[in-house]
Amino acid sequence: MSDLKKREEINEKFKWNVEKVYKNIEEWEMDFEAVKNEAIKLKDYSGKLINGEKILEYLKLNEEISRKAEKLYIYAHLKSDEDTSNATYQSLMSKIDIYMAEFASYTAFFVPEILSLDDKFIQSEMNKLDELKQFEFLIRDILKEKPHILSKEMEELLAAASDCLDAPSAIHNILTNADMTFGKIEDEEGNKVELTEGNYSSFIRSKNRNVRKVAFQKLFGEYDKLKNTLATTLTSSLKTFNFSSKVRNYNGALEASLKPNSIPLEVYKNAIKVINDNLNSLHRYVQIKKKLLGLNELHIYDLYVPVIELPKEKIEFNTGVETVLDALKPLGAEYLDIFRSGIKDGWVDIYENKGKKGGAYSWGGYDTMPYVLLNYNNELGDVSTLAHEMGHSIHSYYSRKEQPYYYAGYTLFCAEVASTTNESLLIHYLIEKETDEKKKLYLINQELEQIRTTVFRQLMFAEFELYTHESLEQGIPLTAEDYNKAWHDLNAKYFGDGIIIDKEIDVEWSRIPHFYSDFYVYQYATGYAAASAFSKSILEGKENAVEKYKGFLKSGGSDYPINILKNAGVDMTTNIPIEATIKRFNELLDMIDK
Template identity: 45%
Template sequence: MTQHITNKLPKRQEIDAQYTWKLEDIYANNAEWENDFSKIKALIPEIAQYKDKLGDSALKLLEALKLSDQLSSLTEKIFVYARMRRDEDNTNPVYQALTDRAKSLSVQVSGALSFIIPEMISIPEKQLELFLDNEPNLKVYRHYINEITRQKKHVLSQNEEELLAASGEISGTAKDIFTMLNNADIKFPMIKNDKGEEVELTKGNFIHYMESSDRRVREDAFHALYSSYIKQKNTLAASLNGNVKKNIFYSTVRKYPSALEASLDSDNVSVSVYDNLIDTIHDHLHLLHRYVALRKNVLQVDQLHMYDLYTPLVKEMNKHVFYKDALDITLKALQPLGEDYINALKMGYDHRWIDVYENEGKTGGAYSWGAYTTHPYVLLNYQGTLNDVFTLAHEMGHALHSYYTNKYQPYIYSQYKIFVAEVASTVNESLLMQYLLSNTDNADEKAYLINHYLDEFRGTVFRQVMFAEFEKIIHQKSESGEALTPQLLCEVYRQLNIKYFGDNIVIDTDIDMEWSRIPHFYNSFYVYKYATGFSAATSLSRQILEEGQPAVDRYLQFLSSGDSDYPIEILKKAGVDLSTSQPIVDALKVFEEMLNEMEKLIINPIDKVL
């Protein structure tokens, strides 16, 4: 096979079937899809007969919840099939149409089911308890019902809820303004690339130039990007301020003490988890300072600048890894997860769960997805780099998380929370890293792998925690009545950069504006989950390697839990208690070990770096 090395992208039909996913496992043909589409249309009116009757009896409530699950699961199945068919080739009009129809039907189903939660909230809790006690088949919904009643105190009257729902479109205005400014209106200057050619800087190519081995290119790209944001600082500050005000408004009307608590409550996560994460990182910032000092030493510069943080310390490895070799490497690397996990992994490899190579019109990037009633799938655009091997391991981590959850949980608990979503994928990456490091004697290869890990840790833990702290500070300032002016936002962000990166780097004035270009700040109090997930995965992989079977058993139980309990509790059973700082400390120990090893490997920078 040569799909992955030819210069011209093949058409979809030119890809060997063994390297494509088998979506026939969802629907053998489009006619079967049409049958389920019609079935959903027929089921929609049936759910309406339960409106205003959920409190009549335990049996009525059970019937409504089961029908809701049936409708939701079937709708998920037709949407997943249509969308993944479209992802094979986005120019295919047949699957463009099927995807649009599936989207419209999903909206109809959501509307038909929208009465259930408000009506359940109106049922007295004692009555719900009696229903659970008297109807054995309702017991599977206990956690679901408990979660609805837990948040009951933050639910308003029907009229107030209708008013808040009507404000939903307006509430997204700040994010919409930022999105349009950041993606459509803002323009960046021309810069000269490493060949001296005039090129237009874009958000898409910015990181490419920041990774350049030519320091002049990095500096030019850095200043060019931020000069454009500085010109829009008042508008960008106003849009971020608007988003913060929105968060405070909703948290206040729903009777939460703060916007932070309102956000964390959806996962039943205590503010102490958020604060522990920040405090623990503060206690270990000396490690990030050491990393910065190492970077300064390796790059051999008198002064390290913020635009020097992304250029690789070790040359890219050009070794091509054929796909079949990638399968073999990952199978060996994930052996510590035990026979059951490996058998499931082989099933995915052997039964065409994966769409491997790029073709004309195929969706870019990589993801794992699927429907509850079928096995999961993985989309790749495999090119044969070492990063692609990590991507394979990562996405199969997601896939097997879904596989085990769907195998052991009812539909109602099949959608695990974002809080735990990146754990399984990162455990696989961590085990792959350990395997590769332990199976090479090549100093350059080791340095490359460790550099990969250190940069990922810096970006996923230190950087995201700094973002999380920024969000906390600006919300607190706004809640106490301070105005979020451009000057205040820049000063808060500057002080955080000084604290996090230390004395071995020049905190360029331009970086004060970085807050203005981070889209995650419009999905507030989200980024901390990257750091907790990475830390949990690091701790779990270490336990698996050190303890063996007991840790594997706990981990497989975690993969099988879905959304059947609160994410903090599910992780506790796996051996990671994020209500304490220990998992964060454990992850930081691994970072320190890798840092120690990197410092030993790069003795003579001239031989090792760009």
């Protein structure tokens, strides 16, 4: 990739068709001026939402203008991501970003005004006006937050203080990404290389045990030096969230995090309980890994190294597409047709070019295609990324096709399910059809690692979060030593006796930015479990499994995530989805332990 192509040198057939949104900047500018003139009209409704007719009028106008603003925003960002060094599109993006903040201020009155109305009055208005009935879920969702909304003055005060209250996260981010340095280490070829957070993941997977050991000790050694500072930032962040929960009249931080999406607290606590009841499976994995790596002692820094290395196999994009389509055959002809037309119609921006945004994503709006950004590099991981991002995009496609504008978006709790279902179907397919024993072993290990890191590890994180929040809620102070001990004990419990819990790992809690987004990580595990449940029922050909799954994809945000999944046959309030994931983990262990 040393001679990375410029954007204009990439063949048009490998680029996404953003011109479907706007043909050119002139067309964009015309729409931008029109939206600026129209959006101001929304302010006229402030203080006037006194009956159903006015509420309906406002919602219709807001949709009309929001959809145009969304298109402007998406076009500018997609064009900027094509080449982040292109000043024209950087300027366009900056222009719309600044405007969107202004636009948000025009509509800020809506929620407080709905909350000021009497519930019975709103119900009578909905009974009176048929057209208003479609907004019932939207309005009820606002009204249920009434006990947690404060006076206008208090809300303004909290909003004004929000930037200050975000300080712990900002300090952690700057400290760990900008100020901390980890020195130099020797790579596999004996070259002195600067160790960074960015390249640590490749060193910890190194076949050379000394390389991964030194990287591990160096990285966590630096975190250990700052453990008291990092403990203070984490405690401050937790206290801030607990303060906000208390001020908003929740019974605790966990309720404040889950209740807005009507997720029962048992979903969180039960996930931790089920994983604790099945830790023997993870203990077995550790023992098998130790045996396959041929080690007398397994250390924490040995966990990420693959049990088998394969020579790099080049998988061209079209071959990758065909592989994914074969893997997704159980989803039926309609799903495959949407996938094919997405590739053909320009949803996907395939290859890397100079200045292109890194990574991968799926994104779009109600009136655009569900675009996919890739940086396809002809590797197996890229094929998996294609399946993942197209899973998101087809979820968006179905949601926008079947739901009105206000219900087309879906929550984070549901978002990862569609993408992970595709990945699950792909890895099942690859393992099933593989005849080469070494390749099969490699693929089985890939899926085992996915479950270990996405389900077991994230629920260990969730257990740590619950301990930290509940301790502080009970007035128990927490120091770096307390965090270290809790983290050490969790590692010992989760991994069992087959591994040495190196003292360096005790400070790992201080490295994890997700702990500054309270009770966020458990959704990776629940999303994976729901996806496993879907793919299992689809692969087993259970009655209506595909139709139920498509029903989930079509639901968007028309109900709370627990209800949407339950209607599709996956009940996250029970043990079944996580237990099914563990069952799959055990099946893979049986395959690898021969």
